[in-house]
Amino acid sequence: MAKYLVTGGAGFLGSNIVESLVANGDKVIVYDDFSTGSKKNVQDYKQTEVRVVEGDVCDEKLMRKAARGCDYLLHLAGRAGVEGSVKNPDATLKVGFEGTLNALTAARDLKVKRFIYASSCAVYGESPVLPKEETMLASPYNPYGAAMLIGEELSRVFYATYRLETVCLRLFNVYGPRQSHVGPSSSVISRFCAAILKGEKAEIFGDGKQSRDFVYISDVVEAFRLACTAPKAEGEVFNIASGSRMSVGGLLSGFTQLLEKEILADTKEARPSDVRHSLADILKAQEVLGYRPRVTIAEGLAKSLLWYKKNLGKELKGAPRL
Numbered sequence: 001m002a003k004y005l006v007t008g009g010a011g012f013l014g015s016n017i018v019e020s021l022v023a024n025g026d027k028v029i030v031y032d033d034f035s036t037g038s039k040k041n042v043q044d045y046k047q048t049e050v051r052v053v054e055g056d057v058c059d060e061k062l063m064r065k066a067a068r069g070c071d072y073l074l075h076l077a078g079r080a081g082v083e084g085s086v087k088n089p090d091a092t093l094k095v096g097f098e099g100t101l102n103a104l105t106a107a108r109d110l111k112v113k114r115f116i117y118a119s120s121c122a123v124y125g126e127s128p129v130l131p132k133e134e135t136m137l138a139s140p141y142n143p144y145g146a147a148m149l150i151g152e153e154l155s156r157v158f159y160a161t162y163r164l165e166t167v168c169l170r171l172f173n174v175y176g177p178r179q180s181h182v183g184p185s186s187s188v189i190s191r192f193c194a195a196i197l198k199g200e201k202a203e204i205f206g207d208g209k210q211s212r213d214f215v216y217i218s219d220v221v222e223a224f225r226l227a228c229t230a231p232k233a234e235g236e237v238f239n240i241a242s243g244s245r246m247s248v249g250g251l252l253s254g255f256t257q258l259l260e261k262e263i264l265a266d267t268k269e270a271r272p273s274d275v276r277h278s279l280a281d282i283l284k285a286q287e288v289l290g291y292r293p294r295v296t297i298a299e300g301l302a303k304s305l306l307w308y309k310k311n312l313g314k315e316l317k318g319a320p321r322l
């Protein structure tokens with residue numbers, strides 16, 4: 001049994017990680033300001049399993065207090081989403097820099113065994129070269145990617161300077177249960193699920209041929225667990241993805257097959273901030289972490305749709321039979 005501090009533990013990724021840690025018998029402290037995360041995601045645990053601290057990662061004293069006695073610090077508190085970062089770069093960059101610095105400093109001073117940082121494929125920026133390998137130049141082109149890269153650089157520097165064991169996971173397009181279907185933390189899959197279940201058209205930006213490397217949440221949870229203990233992972237950066245890509249139009253076809261019913265699209269103008277294609281090389285994570293993505297996109301879409309059907313509650317009227 002180990003003790004974990006999970007910042008952003010009430011959010012999509014964080015709460016799924018917390019659930020898996022508790023199932024493993026570990027003790028967890030969730031540290032979250034609930035700006036996008038939900039109390040519902042963390043309220044059903046016993047106090048002996050999960051302690052919730054409501055606070056901002058930029059609050060140095062509170063962070064340090066919360067991290068006391070922890071073996072691992074998983075840092076997932078951040079402002080998700082490119083669009084929000086373009087509108088309000090200060091907020092995104094403040095949490096990326098100050099929040100990550102506070103978390104790293106607490107981890108170093110309190111002798112945490114390992115610090116795992118949730119980074120993003122957004123650090124690769126606009127380069128059309130595929131697949132993305134960790135050795136490629138990181139060159140973000142929006143404030144969100146810059147905030148993620150700042151967190152990575154701070155993590156690398158804390159390893160190089162203080163020998164705090166840090167591991168950065170560059171997450172590609174994660175989807176699955178508990179992902180919001182509205183707002184900055186939503187994704188194309190969560191929005192499609194909600195639209196389909198409400199009997200609405202699925203909104204597509206551009207021609208739908210843009211593609212992403214979609215990875216199901218349970219595979220990402222497993223990557224965080226492996227990153228905590230894998231030998232030779234410290235000081236390193238890893239792509240975490242499925243290693244294959246799917247177009248946005250292909251997702252709609254996937255849902256059509258699943259439901260045996262045509263899903264109509266509502267086509268909007270392409271968004272200039274979107275990269276055309278994204279795909280990860282996951283060889284390094286496979287070799288060093290022993291990471292193996294297990295959930296196929298067809299399985300992941302089916303599981304997601306079921307989850308939204310159960311959880312969207314009153315928002316649904318006339319949901320199709322699944």
Ligand SMILES: NC(=O)c1ccc[n+]([C@@H]2O[C@H](COP(=O)([O-])OP(=O)(O)OC[C@H]3O[C@@H](n4cnc5c(N)ncnc54)[C@H](O)[C@@H]3O)[C@@H](O)[C@H]2O)c1
Pocket residue numbers: 007008009010011012013014031032033034035036037038055056057058076077078079080081095099118119120121170171172173174175185
């Ligand atoms: N979901 C993805 O596909 C994906 C991909 C790459 C990287 N990431 C990164 O992983 C992290 C988690 O993403 P998510 O999808 O779970 O988003 P999320 O919005 O569901 O979770 C973020 C959590 O952090 C909390 N938070 C935000 N600012 C905070 C602050 N200042 N102090 C304390 N808590 C704060 C929020 O309340 C929320 O619970 C984010 O940094 C995101 O950028 C996510």
